[in-house]
Amino acid sequence: MGSLEQRSPTPSLVEWEYVPAPEARDLVRLRERYGLFIGGEEVEPLSDEWFASISPSTEEVLFEAAQAGPEDVDRAVLAARTAFEEDWSRRPPAERAKFLFRLARLIQERSRELAVAESLDGGKPIRESRDVDVPLAAAHFFYYAGWADKLEYAFPNRRPSPRGVAAQIIPWNFPLLMLAWKIAPALACGNTVVLKPAETTPLSAMLFADLCRQAELPPGVVNIVTGDGRTGAHLVRHEGIDKVAFTGSTEVGKLIMKELAGRDVGLTLELGGKAANIVFDDAALDQAVEGIVNGIYFNQGHVCCAGSRLLVQESIYEPLLAKLKRRLSTLRVGDPLDKNTDVGAINSRAQLEKIRELVASGKEEGAEIFQPECRLPERGFWFAPTLFTNVAQSYRIAQEEIFGPVLSVLTFRTPAEAVEKANNTPYGLSAGVWTEKGSRILWMAERLRAGVVWANTYNRFDPTSPFGGYKESGFGREGGRQGLAPYLRFEEVA
Numbered sequence: 001m002g003s004l005e006q007r008s009p010t011p012s013l014v015e016w017e018y019v020p021a022p023e024a025r026d027l028v029r030l031r032e033r034y035g036l037f038i039g040g041e042e043v044e045p046l047s048d049e050w051f052a053s054i055s056p057s058t059e060e061v062l063f064e065a066a067q068a069g070p071e072d073v074d075r076a077v078l079a080a081r082t083a084f085e086e087d088w089s090r091r092p093p094a095e096r097a098k099f100l101f102r103l104a105r106l107i108q109e110r111s112r113e114l115a116v117a118e119s120l121d122g123g124k125p126i127r128e129s130r131d132v133d134v135p136l137a138a139a140h141f142f143y144y145a146g147w148a149d150k151l152e153y154a155f156p157n158r159r160p161s162p163r164g165v166a167a168q169i170i171p172w173n174f175p176l177l178m179l180a181w182k183i184a185p186a187l188a189c190g191n192t193v194v195l196k197p198a199e200t201t202p203l204s205a206m207l208f209a210d211l212c213r214q215a216e217l218p219p220g221v222v223n224i225v226t227g228d229g230r231t232g233a234h235l236v237r238h239e240g241i242d243k244v245a246f247t248g249s250t251e252v253g254k255l256i257m258k259e260l261a262g263r264d265v266g267l268t269l270e271l272g273g274k275a276a277n278i279v280f281d282d283a284a285l286d287q288a289v290e291g292i293v294n295g296i297y298f299n300q301g302h303v304c305c306a307g308s309r310l311l312v313q314e315s316i317y318e319p320l321l322a323k324l325k326r327r328l329s330t331l332r333v334g335d336p337l338d339k340n341t342d343v344g345a346i347n348s349r350a351q352l353e354k355i356r357e358l359v360a361s362g363k364e365e366g367a368e369i370f371q372p373e374c375r376l377p378e379r380g381f382w383f384a385p386t387l388f389t390n391v392a393q394s395y396r397i398a399q400e401e402i403f404g405p406v407l408s409v410l411t412f413r414t415p416a417e418a419v420e421k422a423n424n425t426p427y428g429l430s431a432g433v434w435t436e437k438g439s440r441i442l443w444m445a446e447r448l449r450a451g452v453v454w455a456n457t458y459n460r461f462d463p464t465s466p467f468g469g470y471k472e473s474g475f476g477r478e479g480g481r482q483g484l485a486p487y488l489r490f491e492e493v494a
């Protein structure tokens with residue numbers, strides 16, 4: 001017993017070094033240039049414009065991608081239209097399912113390569129690409145493959161038919177996963193697709209083009225046009241599209257809505273968020289700390305549903321904050337390809353500047369900043385995990401989406417106050433509730449104006465579960481049976 005009594009009540013963290021554990025970078029054989037994927041072939045852009053894609057962790061140029069111009073978009077839409085009318089929409093649904101199953105299995109087969117590509121191009125830790133992004137992308141294809149020949153059961157008494165050509169624009173935070181969220185349901189419903197990946201992360205989409213060829217997907221069913229916002233704008237403006245699915249900023253979402261006003265084009269928007277992660281005093285604190293960390297530092301906080309506002313019940317504020325700060329100091333920031341990395345690189349210089357600007361505003365407005373000691377690499381775009389206390393609801397860091405590893409902590413006394421504060425935002429994408437009481441979870445879920453409410457967990461995704469927002473977070477749902485509807489037209493059956 002003697003030796004036990006001599007221990008200090010809070011053991012200090014033992015100092016120890018991790019050895020490097022890099023994933024093999026050469027799992028991806030990078031080419032110098034990637035063209036556009038149109039009509040089942042890789043083609044040079046008619047625009048003759050190219051842009052460099054750089055690694056956010058080293059700033060080295062990885063490859064060049066094509067900047068698709070209006071004529072390229074035109075070609076892609078035409079290829080999609082032809083494939084829709086002459087082939088894909090006429091295929092028996094079970095045939096469509098077969099291709100989706102093939103794509104799902106190919107994602108699994110080439111999962112290591114895809115994971116490395118995602119981390120290399122986007123900066124996210126390989127642990128996340130490998131364990132979250134890629135398996136979930138495969139799961140989406142498996143899930144929607146299962147629906148392809150069961151659409152009339154999904155919507156009883158309504159006869160579903162595909163809409164036509166779907167224009168799909170995705171962001172850079174989950175490039176392959178967002179591609180899967182978009183392409184899998186569209187194809188299952190009999191549509192063809194023109195997809196535009198984000199300009200900082202086109203690589204996994206170009207590898208997916210290769211998967212489409214490997215799966216012998218009929219030419220033109222999936223077309224991929226790379227480029228920046230101008231390419232996206234050409235695509236949305238194109239007369240030949242029947243549906244737009246967009247994930248990105250609220251600002252661009254508004255532009256797209258304006259563009260489509262008065263046109264017979266279906267629209268779903270998945271936009272920004274400023275979610276509240278709410279911890280009650282009866283919650284399991286250690287579990288909650290893990291959920292808070294996962295909620296905001298996962299994927300460098302580049303997550304639209306990130307739990308960026310922590311609401312803590314006043315009575316547990318001190319112990320929770322102590323645990324949280326301690327946990328923050330164990331996060332490993334650095335090389336995305338190292339298997340022990342928790343927080344990778346910020347996706348781009350522009351995003352890093354935006355994070356810095358908002359963090360500076362937090363300090364100026366009077367919030368107190370905490371950052372654990374951590375050595376950031378010299379090259380590349382990095383931001384240490386950050387936590388703000390003493391935050392008022394009116395501060396920009398409590399109102400605006402930072403899209404970085406920055407948490408704002410606020411407090412509340414009663415459940416009603418927690419609801420009031422959680423809903424005090426123009427967004428409404430997600431929320432988290434931590435409590436032991438089931439009845440309180442239900443009470444809160446009923447009152448929180450958020451498309452997804454997680455209870456005693458956070459950032460948990462599943463293809464069977466619909467995802468989407470309220471208010472300025474957008475409309476329409478992706479995932480689940482609900483995710484099929486935006487890709488269909490319906491005829492009522494008497």
Ligand code: ADP
Pocket residue numbers: 169170171172196197198199227228229230231232233234236247248249250252253255256
């Ligand atoms: P973020 O701020 O997260 O980069 P954006 O909304 O700017 O989000 O980008 C999301 C996607 O929308 C990207 O693929 C981008 O190229 C595209 N995009 C940007 N501007 C436009 C636009 N005016 N019309 C259509 N797409 C756009």
